[in-house]
Amino acid sequence: MTSPSRHSALGIVAFITSLCGVALFSIALGLGYLFVQRHAEVEGLALAPTLGVLGLISIGLNGLAGLLGVGSxxxxxxxxxFGVLALILSLxxxxxxxxxxxWTHHRWQQRPPPAVPAAHAPALPT
Structure with a gap:
């Protein structure tokens, strides 16, 4: 019985797709970390939509890489x-x-309620 001679083209495409997904994940994670470190006191994140889009694209690329890896x-x-490497990396x-x-869900549920400034606090009846 002869050994396989060539790498699967599908596996190579899956591996490259997985690497692109990892790169987008790293960019989104790095930007998010830097933004939160600089603006920890800010409640509304202006960068959140961009990070969300990068995250969704990364999830899509890694899902596609997983499917291509299974096919490979x-x-x-x-x-x-390359198919096995892509499958492991995407998973x-x-x-x-x-x-x-x-982790974010648990952290969101355990956060303290926002402090109400004294100017906006309801007046107590006397």
Whole structure:
């Protein structure tokens, strides 16, 4: 029996797609971290829509890379290295997104209520 001779083109495309998704994830995470560190006191995040779009594109790219990686792994007579790497990388990034989402949800529920300034506080009856 002969060994597979060529790498799967589908696996190479999956790996490149996964790397693009990881790059967008890193950019979104880095921008978000820098923005929060500089403007921790700001309630409304002006950068949030941009980070959300980058995050959604990254999730889509990693989902696509996962599907392409599965397709590459199922191909016959091709080397599956890039397909397996793409599958592992995309699943890892998607798990990190899920973990960050759960952490953010718990943190959002546990935050203290916003402080009401004295000028806007309701007057107490005397």
């Amino acid at each position: 792994v199922l191909q016959h007579r091709r080397r599956r290295l 890892a990034v998607l798990c990190v997104y899920l973990t960050l989402g759960v």
